[in-house]
Amino acid sequence: MNFDDELYRDITGFAHDTPTWVQHTAEVWTEAGILLFGAMFVVAWWRSRSGSPRAFAIAVLAPVATAVAYVCSEVVKSGFSQERPCRAVAGAVPSLAECPPTGDWSFPSNHATIAGASAVTLVLVRRALVWLTAPLALLMAFSRVFVGVHYPHDVVAGLVFGALVAAVAVRAGTRPATRLAEALRTSSAPGVRWLTGTGPRAAFDRRR
Structure with missing residues (x-):
């Protein structure tokens, strides 16, 4: 028995047993999470305008590094060409979200990649944000399995991959961006x- 298939069946079966409002919330959150991270990038940029050049550089690099991680994830997807579990797992309940067409491959999860990259880069902007961004990223990744469009290993790989690629991109770009x-x-x-x-x-001078 494939453990990942079994875990996928368990999670999607649980999802079907939850109240309708929970299912709808998960379907909305799986996409809205990206918008929330985008809003956090905007806030980070705005606050960094009164910070040091290095702090500003990191805040601007955060969404850029996240985009780099997404592009890398797309490249990896084309190499693995793994079918979506909503078509490939026998005996699973229908997915809550519409199953993406064949050719929109499953591994790794782009949403989880974006979530992992966003969470890490925002923490690089301000460390205290880890208490907000980490749970949001985990919840966003889990929601992709909950609504039935990814295997558990897709989202785990996406989180780790996105975090690593984005962290390296920020580190590489900080000095020239500063x-x-x-x-x-x-x-x-x-x-x-x-x-x-x-x-x-200048911000200090304006307050005087």
């Missing part, structure tokens, strides 16, 4: 200065 932020903050263009902010000293 130098760029320093240069842009001295720009004479008002629009550029608004996008980048003017750093902690």
